[in-house]
Amino acid sequence: MKSNSGGKAVRYNKWGYIFLIPFIVVFVIFQLVPLVNTIYNSFFENYMSGLTQVGPRFVGLDNYKALFSSGDIWTYFKNTMVLWIMCFIPQIFLSLLLGAWFSDVRLKLKGSRFFKTVIYLPNLIMASAFSMLFFTLFSDGGPINSLLMQIGFISEPYKFLSHAGSARGLIAMMNCLMWFGNTTILLMAGMMGIDTSLFEAAEVDGATSTQVFFKITLPLLRPILVYVIITSLIGGLQLFDVPQILTNGTGDPMRSTMTLIMYLNKHLFSKNYGMAGALSVVLFILTTVLSLIVFKVTGNDKRKG
Template sequence: MRATGSVLRWKASAVGWLFVTAAVVLIALFYFYPMIQALLLSLQTGTGSNLTFNGLGNYQRLFTDSMFLTAVKNTFIYLIVQVPIMVLLALILSVMLNDRNLKWKGFFRTAIFLPCITSLVAYSVIFKYLFAGDGLVNMLLLQLHLVSEPIPWITDPFWAKITIIIAITWRWTGYNMIFYLSAIQNIDPSVYEAAKIDGASASKQFFQITIPLLKPIILFTSITSTIGTLQLFDEVMNITQGGPGNASSTISQYIYNLSFKYAANFGYAATVSYSIVVMIVILSIVQFKVAGDRDA
């Protein structure tokens, strides 16, 4: 009987490993192998396929590369300005759309979520035309007498960054809103009823009940938004092309330029790619610490 039980357990284990093996092989082949190859590539230098081992030379070059430093500065401007605005806006919208007395809630939820499932290239091109010198946005501002002359949304360094921030906020706010809305709907309504009986205003309920209870979700969306912003590429590439000059360029666009626009330097491009990995790890740890997660 014991032998029979051992055989059955072995067969069950073998069948389990058989199913898992396919996933493990695919993950190793398409995720870990490219990561290791990219790390080895970052230690090499040269044009095209003519690569030679360079050690940490590429990483030392990062600190003296003015274009890379500009791209990092621009990316962190997007990160510092856009992510807090988007998270707060998503929180406010989720609370508003959770109101039982609000009509057409389904329509508003769908309308706000819809941008994040649109084509990145398509919406970027639309934004480029909307914010052009003679685009719809400037026409409306002029008609409403809010400005005396068209705003150079795409051709001015400051306004080009503002345009990118508006674009990514428009696209991703609804995505984060869905997470908050789902979490709010899991909060026991009696908590809010007790707060109302105690005389807590809507703002106090928001800051003292909603936000503390949504802390894990806020941490999750902050980290994913940070990762997404550090990898920002499509909007910049299609709206401003990194211009004017390099005033709106990002790290991901610089990687693209190193690989396909300039003389192909895949080794240095891989090094810049790994700089994003380091930034993501550091910022994620910082966010965990700020949020008070002891396991970070």
Template sequence: MKKKRKSVSYAKWGYIFILPFFICFFIFSLIPLVDTIRYSFFEYYRSGIKEIGPNFVGMQNYISLLGSDMLKYAGNTLILWVIGFIPQIVVALLLANWFTDIRLKIRGKQFFKVVIYLPNLIMASAFAMLFFAMFSTNGPINSILTSLGWISEPIDFLGSVFGTRSLVGLMNFLMWFGNTTIMLMAAIMGISQDIFEACELDGCTSVKRFFYITLPLIRPILAYTLITSIIGGLQMFDVPQILTNGQGNPDRTSMTLIMFLNSHLESRNYGMAGALSVYLFIVSGILCFFVYRMTNGNNDDGYGSKAAKRKLKEARKGRR
């Protein structure tokens, strides 16, 4: 008689290996998240040495936030994000397209990749301190402009709305365009070269190739980049916090939502801070949903193949 072989199941080891992650997520993320939502319905703050609450107030914290300057700070956050993101995505797309185009035969690609990514390794606080020192009224930028005779008096970059917002946007651009470029390069390199060769045989120009072939096929990565950028923009804190010393000057035009949230945490107003956190969560969820639907809503397989085929047909018709 043949002995039956005892089958060994290794499925349980997978659950054992991922168990530490779920334990840490439950303790350090899920419980604080639920607690934050719970506190948003309570009046809970410190007045001097006296602690008020927690007293259940329902939706009062949410209503109070709508009557505060929250919407103004939301507008500031949006403006600062747009100033940094638009040049970031444009430059990243151009660099990624150039570095992955085999026809250009660019030498030293690895060196350029490292140089482009280096600013991403610098801490945001160090970046903010560097720009604060460079663009102050007694900083090297004003000294250089004065010595060249281009200006007669030092420019107060941090004293104007345009100057402060531009510096915040410039720092966000410099810190993140390298990371975006590397991701887009990986996405473009994942496209089959046969598609590019076919479009060249059909007479597509470089511009048509970029807009009709490359962009539709990297839509999932573009969606990911846009979603992570939106989340990062809503969480913008360290750069404007350090650059404006936490005041959002001038006239709080560079005060972001997270800086507003931090002010509630410093005053130990946990109820208002919790309500603002819930608002941020809802807004980020809605924005990410719309971005995903706009960038991937018409795909039949999630990889842009349907859009790419349609665009390729349009390009061929235009050539004829």
């Protein structure tokens, strides 16, 4: 853009690049350089054996071969996806319901601002605090077991963390409670951006609330839904803090709650940087592939008429 004032041409294009400099610097230092360094380290043997440092020594694809030959990576990938699905399905249904409820001007809900704040509050609680709270509530001598025994539902304490189903259920429930508020706010913002004339026309035509939701609201929410699915998927693949604290890093029972990031953390803790780098690269590729699949399935990779 140019502006002639006193015969001098002033260029404003440079200010856009100047404002981008802080982001570019942060991205290069804290994301691009570590990413390149991780890929580089994945081709080296570099770990501690007792007090002896082994490597770094170039081994090519040996770290990747060792990673896949053990078969553990697929077990932990399955665990991660199961935990994410158990969390995401109830989360998206609850968020869509609340979003449609709060954004419907015809309901004229009182105190909606208060309730919007309340449902977002769990997102502000640290995962470590949430995990410790649930660990206390559902322990063998915790209040949940005491309540169930008092009402006669069980005769002895149920070991929630010793059964794969209940342990996974607790992790999924915690993540759902922590993130459904954030998802609700995003979906509600998308719903409030829909042209109200569409809803008015549907009301004049005699459409029910269910028809309006499935024929107008949901199709127009597709871009927001794809964004929510992909960000939730990325967060699910990076699931670490809740199962790490709840199971004390063991992934018990029978490694059914061990996630990919917990597996990665074990390599970092043992200072096996070569294997950790290889696992990080595999996780990056899995995230990219699954995100592309979401785009393909939802049809957001091309414009529709």
